[in-house]
Amino acid sequence: MRKLIDRLEQNHSLEKEEWIALISSESEKEYLFARARIASRKYYGNHVYARGLIEFTNYCRNNCYYCGIRHDNRNAARYRLSEEEILQCCENGYRIGFRTFVLQGGEDVYYTDERMVRLITKIKSLYPDCALTLSIGERPKESYKKFHDSGADRYLLRHETAVDPHYRMLHPEELTLRSRMDCLWNLKEAGFQVGCGFMAGSPGQTAECLAEDMLFITKFKPQMVGVGPFIPHHDTPFAGKTAGTLGQTLYMIGLLRLLKPDLLIPATTALGTICENGRELGILAGANVIMPNLSPKENRKKYELYDNKLCAGDEAAESFQHLKSRLDKIGYRFAEGRGDPAEGLGGMKCTT
Numbered sequence: 573m574r575k576l577i578d579r580l581e582q583n584h585s586l587e588k589e590e591w592i593a594l595i596s597s598e599s600e601k602e603y604l605f606a607r608a609r610i611a612s613r614k615y616y617g618n619h620v621y622a623r624g625l626i627e628f629t630n631y632c633r634n635n636c637y638y639c640g641i642r643h644d645n646r647n648a649a650r651y652r653l654s655e656e657e658i659l660q661c662c663e664n665g666y667r668i669g670f671r672t673f674v675l676q677g678g679e680d681v682y683y684t685d686e687r688m689v690r691l692i693t694k695i696k697s698l699y700p701d702c703a704l705t706l707s708i709g710e711r712p713k714e715s716y717k718k719f720h721d722s723g724a725d726r727y728l729l730r731h732e733t734a735v736d737p738h739y740r741m742l743h744p745e746e747l748t749l750r751s752r753m754d755c756l757w758n759l760k761e762a763g764f765q766v767g768c769g770f771m772a773g774s775p776g777q778t779a780e781c782l783a784e785d786m787l788f789i790t791k792f793k794p795q796m797v798g799v800g801p802f803i804p805h806h807d808t809p810f811a812g813k814t815a816g817t818l819g820q821t822l823y824m825i826g827l828l829r830l831l832k833p834d835l836l837i838p839a840t841t842a843l844g845t846i847c848e849n850g851r852e853l854g855i856l857a858g859a860n861v862i863m864p865n866l867s868p869k870e871n872r873k874k875y876e877l878y879d880n881k882l883c884a885g886d887e888a889a890e891s892f893q894h895l896k897s898r899l900d901k902i903g904y905r906f907a908e909g910r911g912d913p914a915e916g917l918g919g920m921k922c923t924t
């Protein structure tokens with residue numbers, strides 16, 4: 573396995589069968605994490621980027637089988653932040669030091685293109701030194717163009733899986749892998765820095781599925797890849813399914829770091845949910861982004877994608893100081909500024 577890890581580090585690509593072999597065997601994980609940390613340091617030093625997450629609506633028209641805010645979950649307590657509430661989140665975040673805001677939500681029809689454009693324009697005029705990331709699902713190509721033209725910089729849309737039969741196991745028939753992929757390419761064309769990604773251990777996922785994810789990422793060249801463990805939610809069709817593991821999630825983070833050393837890789841809230849120090853372990857496996865929660869406290873519990881989602885501890889932006897000291901303990905610190913990717917800089921951007 574070491575030979576494959578070395579080859580991945582040198583060539584930044586593997587054949588499908590090699591991916592399957594490497595993903596199936598986690599025998600050299602400490603070696604992988606050590607190489608991943610070296611790769612990450614080359615581009616990002618000991619810096620971790622902070623993004624302030626604003627979960628601004630949990631209304632969703634979709635019915636993804638894994639997701640707690642799916643449309644048919646009648647037990648979800650729905651909320652939608654007003655423009656004023658969202659701006660208040662940005663103000664609080666700016667004061668704490670955040671220079672990237674991430675607006676994430678379900679696919680909420682209330683937030684039409686016009687309302688989104690108004691919101692984007694407002695946030696960018698108030699905080700011109702900040703980057704704005706959207707994560708609001710699938711929209712037509714023209715909408716993505718409008719969002720980018722009005723100032724949004726980045727867009728997160730996990731592809732969820734690159735294998736069609738697996739996509740079918742996770743979603744009802746009106747949602748298609750084809751449409752998801754088209755959206756990702758359209759986002760790129762519109763000029764966004766794009767993040768894709770998948771859950772580790774989602775029901776039906778095999779080593780071959782993960783190999784296809786890696787091949788897709790090789791081809792797509794996203795700026796960010798989000799990987800978090802699948803965690804069941806009690807009010808979904810996947811309530812009784814087994815959760816993804818910490819080990820597999822960390823392993824995939826390590827592989828992603830070697831596949832694309834300048835990638836932005838978040839140590840996700842889901843990772844922090846399945847393990848108390850999951851996010852620190854994520855950083856030590858090669859991740860370099862953390863997204864503390866800027867949403868109003870009373871809404872956080874309601875954005876319940878999976879059971880026991882962290883919502884009152886160090887993932888919250890108010891505990892930023894505590895999070896800083898936790899990072900300090902493992903030898904990392906938050907970077908200042910917007911935290912753009914170190915793409916194409918040949919590893920020279922950060923030498924600290």
Ligand code: SAM
Pocket residue numbers: 638639640676677678679707708709710728729730732770771800801802803804805842877878
């Ligand atoms: N609606 C937008 C979209 O579809 O991209 C953004 C919100 S969606 C809830 C964000 C991500 O949460 C999904 O891409 C999915 O990977 C993740 N997610 C949803 N349910 C999950 C679960 N049960 N366990 C882990 N992650 C989950």
